Amino acid sequence: MATYGQYRVTEKKCATCMFWSGGRTIDSRAYKPYFVNADSKKADCLVQKGRTSTAATYCPKWQQWEKLFCSK
Numbered sequence: 001m002a003t004y005g006q007y008r009v010t011e012k013k014c015a016t017c018m019f020w021s022g023g024r025t026i027d028s029r030a031y032k033p034y035f036v037n038a039d040s041k042k043a044d045c046l047v048q049k050g051r052t053s054t055a056a057t058y059c060p061k062w063q064q065w066e067k068l069f070c071s072k
Contacts, residue, residue: 003040005055009033009065015055018065019046022055036065 002023007015014020015038022043027035038055045051047061 004037005040007036007038007055009036012058012062013055014038014043014045014053014057014059014062016065017059018063019061020055020065021046024055 005015006027007013009016009026015022015024015036020038020043022041023039025037026033027037040055042052042054045053045059048059051059053059
């Protein structure tokens with residue numbers, strides 16, 4: 001059984017970053033993304049070579065995961 005962490009989409013964590021390579025799913029409230037459930041295993045960082053991080057880690061190269069938000 002896998003362990004997941006839950007993070008709000010506004011948090012600047014690896015789980016909500018566009019470069020996160022681990023598994024994640026989105027929970028919505030009122031048809032808007034609210035939480036990201038991310039696998040708590042370590043994953044390779046796609047931006048910083050040789051760095052492994054968890055979903056709760058933050059790095060200065062964080063960028064919002066664009067698939068979280070619907071465009072009109």
